[in-house]
Amino acid sequence: MAMTPEDEKRRHGRNRAIALALAAFVILIFVGSVVKMTNGVIPQMDVEIGR
Amino acid sequence: MMSDITYSSDEGSLAASRQASAGDYFALLKPRVMSLVLFTGLIGVVVAPGGIHPAMAVIALICIAVGAGASGAMNMWFDADIDAVMERTRQRPIPEGRIAPHEALTFGLFLSAASVFTMGLLVNLAAAGLLAFTIFFYVVVYTMWLKRLTVQNIVIGGAAGAFPPVIGWAAVTGGLELPAWTMFLLIFLWTPPHFWALALFRSGDYAQAGVPMLPVVRGEKSTRRQIVGYSFLMLAASFAPLFFGIGGIAYLAGAVLLGAGFLFIAFMLLREQEGTYRWAGRLFGFSIFYLFALFALLPFGPALMQAA
Numbered sequence: 383m384a385m386t387p388e389d390e391k392r393r394h395g396r397n398r399a400i401a402l403a404l405a406a407f408v409i410l411i412f413v414g415s416v417v418k419m420t421n422g423v424i425p426q427m428d429v430e431i432g433r
Numbered sequence: 434m435m436s437d438i439t440y441s442s443d444e445g446s447l448a449a450s451r452q453a454s455a456g457d458y459f460a461l462l463k464p465r466v467m468s469l470v471l472f473t474g475l476i477g478v479v480v481a482p483g484g485i486h487p488a489m490a491v492i493a494l495i496c497i498a499v500g501a502g503a504s505g506a507m508n509m510w511f512d513a514d515i516d517a518v519m520e521r522t523r524q525r526p527i528p529e530g531r532i533a534p535h536e537a538l539t540f541g542l543f544l545s546a547a548s549v550f551t552m553g554l555l556v557n558l559a560a561a562g563l564l565a566f567t568i569f570f571y572v573v574v575y576t577m578w579l580k581r582l583t584v585q586n587i588v589i590g591g592a593a594g595a596f597p598p599v600i601g602w603a604a605v606t607g608g609l610e611l612p613a614w615t616m617f618l619l620i621f622l623w624t625p626p627h628f629w630a631l632a633l634f635r636s637g638d639y640a641q642a643g644v645p646m647l648p649v650v651r652g653e654k655s656t657r658r659q660i661v662g663y664s665f666l667m668l669a670a671s672f673a674p675l676f677f678g679i680g681g682i683a684y685l686a687g688a689v690l691l692g693a694g695f696l697f698i699a700f701m702l703l704r705e706q707e708g709t710y711r712w713a714g715r716l717f718g719f720s721i722f723y724l725f726a727l728f729a730l731l732p733f734g735p736a737l738m739q740a741a
């Protein structure tokens with residue numbers, strides 16, 4: 383079924399929202415991991431494993 | 434995959450299908466409920482003893498908000514037939530055919546898993562476990578089981594909305610200590626008068642949908658009496674945090690004044706003539722303000738009493 387211009391607009395909006403949500407999720411995991419490493423919860427290779 | 438499948442209810446095919454917008458998916462998360470959950474979760478984080486890295490606090494709150502939203506999406510999936518009949522919920526994305534039920538379910542399941550795993554991975558297992566249990570409780574125990582079965586649906590189901598401050602607390606301490614449950618108790622006892630006030634002026638809606646809400650099953654008089662009864666219990670529970678070292682003089686003053694206001698409206702509602710809902714509407718509105726204001730006062734000032 384062909385999409386109307388309005389449908390196209392909504393699909394673009396959804397795609398943007400998914401992209402933003404994914405980017406936010408990546409940032410969240412990254413920041414969380416950095417904080418845990420800084421606090422010594424996750425061992426840092428160079429410090430605790432030794433390299 | 435996001436499609437344009439039309440949802441059909443017993444009343445026949447609903448609105449013409451169209452591509453769902455991002456806003457439709459956001460509406461599945463019940464943003465207004467999410468805001469209250471987020472706020473009480475934030476207060477749980479703030480009043481918990483000990484410290485938490487600000488980034489971790491933000492992550493915990495995002496997980497709580499997303500978990501609550503996921504529960505809302507799955508609630509809308511299961512209750513699509515009820516929502517299509519009720520005036521208040523007819524405009525939701527599934528009854529209007531903008532989002533197919535299975536898409537709402539997938540969306541909710543995905544967000545539930547993402548929020549619980551992220552909480553467990555980055556914050557701690559106690560908070561993640563309680564978040565998972567809260568989602569389970571709201572979706573399975575309340576939505577699928579109690580809501581259509583018993584007149585006590587929102588009394589027991591109200592527990593789901595009461596967990597967020599405990600989750601926030603657990604995110605900081607890593608445990609489920611007793612003081613956190615005083616905040617749980619307050620929301621738990623606040624829920625019946627809040628929802629029954631709404632149910633009073635929406636009883637026709639609930640009756641049509643076959644949901645056994647108190648005004649539909651027991652009538653208006655009994656509902657108004659029970660609202661007053663639960664308001665007294667809620668007022669008593671509002672002082673409980675003070676005995677566990679949560680809340681200062683500002684909270685005590687707020688609990689007294691706001692509680693008096695709540696009781697006054699509840700009594701006016703009791704005296705109101707059957708079939709008129711002016712005070713029911715006022716109680717519903719005031720109850721939202723009451724909970725926001727009371728929780729907002731919890732972190733202020735030195736604690737009146739030391740934790741037991």
